[in-house]
Amino acid sequence: MITIKNKQEIAVLRRGGKKLAMVMEKLKSLCRPGASTAELEDCAVGEIRKIGGRPSFLQYRSRHETNAYPTALCVSINEEIVHAPALPARILRAGDIVGLDIGMEYPWADGQSGLYTDMAATVPVGQVSEEAKKLIALTEKSLRAAIAVARPGAWLFDIGRAVEKTVAGSGFSIVRDLVGHGVGYAVHEEPNVPNYVPREKNFFNLRLKSGMVLALEPMINAGGPEITLAADGFTIRTADGRLSAHFEHTIALTADVCRVITSL
Secondary structure, three states, X not given: OEOOOOHHHHHHHHHHHHHHHHHHHHHHHOOOOOOEHHHHHHHHHHHHHHOOOEEOOOOOXXXXXXXXXXXXXXXXXXXXXXXXXXXXXXXXXXXXXXXXXXXXXXXXXXXXXXXXXXXXXXXXXXXXXXXXXXXXXXXXXXXXXXXXXXXXOOEHHHHHHHHHHHHOOOOOEEOOOOOEEEOOXXXXXXXXXXXXXXXXXXXXXXXXXXXXXXXXXXXXXXXXXXXXXXXXXXXXXXXXXXXXXXXXXXXXXXXXXXXXXXXX
């Protein structure tokens, strides 16, 4: 079921989203050669708790999964597309690109439920290759294109079409087996939000409505779109071992506009 948030809930989401964006800026500043993913995890947990939130990925388990996710932060390096846990710790090296993905329930207190926001960014560590620079820039551009077309009255597939048009002719590919999603009352809600125009029967196009809150998150690979699951059962990698980048914002549709919830 697709949920509709009211004005008061969207206002709470915006407050939480702005705070989460501040946490993301701190995490990005820590992505330097020699840094540990454990440092990033400690920062994420500490900062979220300081601002009155709860890390929503930590110990998260979907109905399809048997194991709870072990960390607050996903730190996906180079060929890792998404969902790489921050622990066990790894050291960042010059030339790496690092996908940071974080979610928060806000406000949070024992016995009280908050609302959920989700965001991601890919950052270079030191000097990176020209291919890496182009991949990061294009992926972020494709997210901006998706946000630009998301508004009440538009169609869900307009989002994927905007990503496709941005990536077309670049030589890079869109990950098709992973999608964006609704968010707000839970970490993941309906609808699924593909980054391409689906022709599969399990995807249904629909009109976007005021009050919808969506996590838009294009994932772009330098090589082919195929993915593989790592031995840890969480990390999703490119099948060909080439680089991948990921950007994400939580957005809310209000009246005739799109508000980026997870921005400063």
